[in-house]
Amino acid sequence: GQQVMQIPQYQHVQEGEDFTTYCNSSTTLSNIQWYKQRPGGHPVFLIQLVKSGEVKKQKRLTFQFGEAKKNSSLHITATQTTDVGTYFCAGAAAGGGADGLTFGKGTHLIIQP
Amino acid sequence: KAGVTQTPRYLIKTRGQQVTLSCSPISGHRSVSWYQQTPGQGLQFLFEYFSETQRNKGNFPGRFSGRQFSNSRSEMNVSTLELGDSALYLCASRPTAERSIEQFFGPGTRLTVL
Numbered sequence: 001g002q003q004v005m006q007i008p009q010y011q012h013v014q015e016g017e018d019f020t021t022y023c024n025s026s027t028t029l030s031n032i033q034w035y036k037q038r039p040g041g042h043p044v045f046l047i048q049l050v051k052s053g054e055v056k057k058q059k060r061l062t063f064q065f066g067e068a069k070k071n072s073s074l075h076i077t078a079t080q081t082t083d084v085g086t087y088f089c090a091g092a093a094a095g096g097g098a099d100g101l102t103f104g105k106g107t108h109l110i111i112q113p
Numbered sequence: 114k115a116g117v118t119q120t121p122r123y124l125i126k127t128r129g130q131q132v133t134l135s136c137s138p139i140s141g142h143r144s145v146s147w148y149q150q151t152p153g154q155g156l157q158f159l160f161e162y163f164s165e166t167q168r169n170k171g172n173f174p175g176r177f178s179g180r181q182f183s184n185s186r187s188e189m190n191v192s193t194l195e196l197g198d199s200a201l202y203l204c205a206s207r208p209t210a211e212r213s214i215e216q217f218f219g220p221g222t223r224l225t226v227l
């Protein structure tokens with residue numbers, strides 16, 4: 001079945017440093033979504049990418065979808081303590097199919113003030 | 114609009130018992146998906162219901178089942194509980210079953226199996 005790998009598993013940064021998490025799918029995706037889960041909370045939708053090579057920005061967050069629609073990245077510029085949490089990517093396989101969204105295992109972002 | 118609600122929020126059971134978890138989606142949402150979240154495996158898809166029909170199913174044993182009612186509320190049931198079933202169970206709703214639409218997650222039910 002479809003697999004979505006996400007790295008790194010953990011990332012420690014000093015406040016103000018940049019952060020990037022990467023997502024790789026074993027199959028071509030029709031779209032990819034990103035979610036953030038704060039400690040003790042539930043995943044909250046951040047954004048969706050659909051087009052090959054798409055880049056979207058939300059303030060300090062930049063999301064990219066690869067040309068082959070098999071990988072994606074989330075980059076945070078100048079991290080703040082409010083960015084703490086786990087960032088998940090979730091992909092839907094291209095061509096339909098009986099599977100739901102497949103989530104990566106997430107990257108835990110830990111920020112040291 | 115009220116968000117996705119899940120009951121109960123916390124549950125402690127013993128091995129061999131069964132458990133039923135409930136999820137009320139956002140009003141107007143007809144698709145409900147269930148996920149199991151554990152530190153080791155992350156978020157794993159259990160199943161999705163749309164208009165009272167199971168539309169997708171993840172790779173879980175038959176002990177995990179679910180259903181959806183005509184008002185879109187959904188329940189999942191786990192029979193013959195095992196220690197490894199201890200997890201946070203999340204449900205997520207969206208207006209339709211279209212996978213390109215964002216999901217709205219509930220707060221989850223924390224299940225502990227002793």
